[in-house]
Amino acid sequence: MCGFVGIIGSDAVANSVMLGLHALQHRGQDAAGLGTVDSGSFHMVKDLGMVSTAVASAATFPGRGGIGHVRYPTSGSTSTREDAQPFLTRRPGILLAHNGNVTNVPELTRSLRAKGLHVLSQCDAEPILLVLAEALTAIRPSGHTSDDVRRAVAEVFATVKGAYSVVALLEVDGQDTLIAFRDPHAIRPGVYAQRADGMWIVASESVALDVLAAGDAHNEVRHLPAGALLLLRAGEPEVRIDIAPRQTHHCVFERIYFARPDSTMEEGRVLSTRWKLGRAVAKIIEERRIEVDVVVAVPDTSRPAAMAIAEALGADNREGFIKNRYSGRTFIMPDDAARNAALRLKLNPIAEIFRGKKVLLVDDSIVRGNTMRRIVRMVRRLEPTELHLAIFSPPVAHPCFYGIDIPSEAELVAARMGRDELAAHLEADSLTYLDEAGLAAVFGPDICAACFTGRYPVKVTAQERADIMSDRRP
Ligand code: SF4
Numbered sequence: 001m002c003g004f005v006g007i008i009g010s011d012a013v014a015n016s017v018m019l020g021l022h023a024l025q026h027r028g029q030d031a032a033g034l035g036t037v038d039s040g041s042f043h044m045v046k047d048l049g050m051v052s053t054a055v056a057s058a059a060t061f062p063g064r065g066g067i068g069h070v071r072y073p074t075s076g077s078t079s080t081r082e083d084a085q086p087f088l089t090r091r092p093g094i095l096l097a098h099n100g101n102v103t104n105v106p107e108l109t110r111s112l113r114a115k116g117l118h119v120l121s122q123c124d125a126e127p128i129l130l131v132l133a134e135a136l137t138a139i140r141p142s143g144h145t146s147d148d149v150r151r152a153v154a155e156v157f158a159t160v161k162g163a164y165s166v167v168a169l170l171e172v173d174g175q176d177t178l179i180a181f182r183d184p185h186a187i188r189p190g191v192y193a194q195r196a197d198g199m200w201i202v203a204s205e206s207v208a209l210d211v212l213a214a215g216d217a218h219n220e221v222r223h224l225p226a227g228a229l230l231l232l233r234a235g236e237p238e239v240r241i242d243i244a245p246r247q248t249h250h251c252v253f254e255r256i257y258f259a260r261p262d263s264t265m266e267e268g269r270v271l272s273t274r275w276k277l278g279r280a281v282a283k284i285i286e287e288r289r290i291e292v293d294v295v296v297a298v299p300d301t302s303r304p305a306a307m308a309i310a311e312a313l314g315a316d317n318r319e320g321f322i323k324n325r326y327s328g329r330t331f332i333m334p335d336d337a338a339r340n341a342a343l344r345l346k347l348n349p350i351a352e353i354f355r356g357k358k359v360l361l362v363d364d365s366i367v368r369g370n371t372m373r374r375i376v377r378m379v380r381r382l383e384p385t386e387l388h389l390a391i392f393s394p395p396v397a398h399p400c401f402y403g404i405d406i407p408s409e410a411e412l413v414a415a416r417m418g419r420d421e422l423a424a425h426l427e428a429d430s431l432t433y434l435d436e437a438g439l440a441a442v443f444g445p446d447i448c449a450a451c452f453t454g455r456y457p458v459k460v461t462a463q464e465r466a467d468i469m470s471d472r473r474p
Pocket residue numbers: 187250251252253254399400401402403404406448449450451452
């Protein structure tokens with residue numbers, strides 16, 4: 001999972017790109033990059049680390065077009081500077097970044113090599129860029145028109161498989177142009193808007209448009225259309241060319257876990273979606289006749305769902321954990337005691353919220369189950385009379401091949417255990433999941449929910465699965 005911002009305006013945009021990237025920092029903390037184009041000259045910096053350090057030197061870059069990216073690798077090495085985005089080609093000059101996961105990278109790499117083009121990094125943005133650049137140069141070496149770009153993006157849609165939302169800067173019809181396209185099923189998110197001063201902004205989430213005052217009441221936030229190309233120039237209306245749209249399958253996990261609650265997706269505000277998911281799971285808790293005194297969210301994503309559940313059950317909703325914002329990543333810990341200490345550093349429970357009460361803990365999902373078991377044990381020491389769990393998604397039982405780091409079935413605890421067995425394994429009195437019907441009631445049919453259902457909207461061959469899993473970070 002990653003995040004990008006692309007801007008084309010009438011003045012230098014580097015600082016605006018940087019601001020947008022700060023709003024998307026939650027989508028990737030391993031590396032960041034920022035490039036601009038200034039009358040055909042490119043300027044770029046990328047490095048490991050957070051936006052504030054990795055791209056600080058880009059603040060003075062000239063150029064009315066810019067692209068920034070934050071990286072959380074789900075393919076390629078854990079992180080090297082070379083794998084950070086954006087990527088740049090010299091012929092023709094294209095600066096490009098994407099979010100998603102290409103599922104046929106080895107096949108693309110072989111076919112590009114046969115044409116004399118070598119993929120140098122382990123990042124799947126590079127093959128997308130090379131397919132695009134090769135298709136453009138096959139039409140003509142320079143002086144590309146909008147129709148050339150349409151044909152080249154059609155070639156990307158025909159050959160690049162998987163999930164990808166892409167933003168790129170190049171010269172089209174003699175002008176610096178920001179283009180954006182999203183895979184035919186629109187799996188990963190992407191939004192765009194035009195500011196009152198004519199500036200166009202494309203980003204992974206609408207919060208980046210908000211900080212740049214492009215997502216307010218006067219400037220409609222639009223979602224990148226499936227299988228379509230957008231050509232954007234400052235002060236001009238958008239040019240949209242539909243190329244290969246299919247039925248949309250937006251990633252439901254973005255809504256449940258990754259996206260910021262203040263972002264807007266196709267179905268509305270993420271905050272309100274999580275609230276609806278909470279209402280849906282509360283119905284199941286009621287049907288199971290589980291009675292609780294207090295509902296406590298495992299911070300941060302679960303708060304709206306916990307509020308909705310408490311309201312529906314007529315129970316108290318309390319903050320039971322204080323999250324340490326400065327604890328950073330939990331590094332690989334050598335033993336159990338160290339892992340418990342790391343969790344306590346990150347999440348400190350408030351004893352009086354739990355003691356002597358029938359408690360319902362709410363979380364977004366259970367992946368490996370290790371963290372949830374530690375949380376349950378930590379809360380048990382505070383002597384609640386009962387400890388129940390509510391998860392506002394169905395059991396995660398299948399890996400993701402489209403850009404979210406969900407591991408193989410072997411590591412997914414819900415792939416091995418049924419609900420009650422898992423409740424016992426987690427040392428909880430009960431476990432309630434949202435069911436598939438609840439998910440469908442909130443989202444309708446236009447979603448990808450393959451990590452819950454095993455029904456993948458873009459076919460992934462056995463060889464592609466094996467390649468992707470072997471490429472995953474440990
Ligand atoms: S498999 Fe799950 S995480 Fe991956 S795109 Fe589909 S819903 Fe999202």
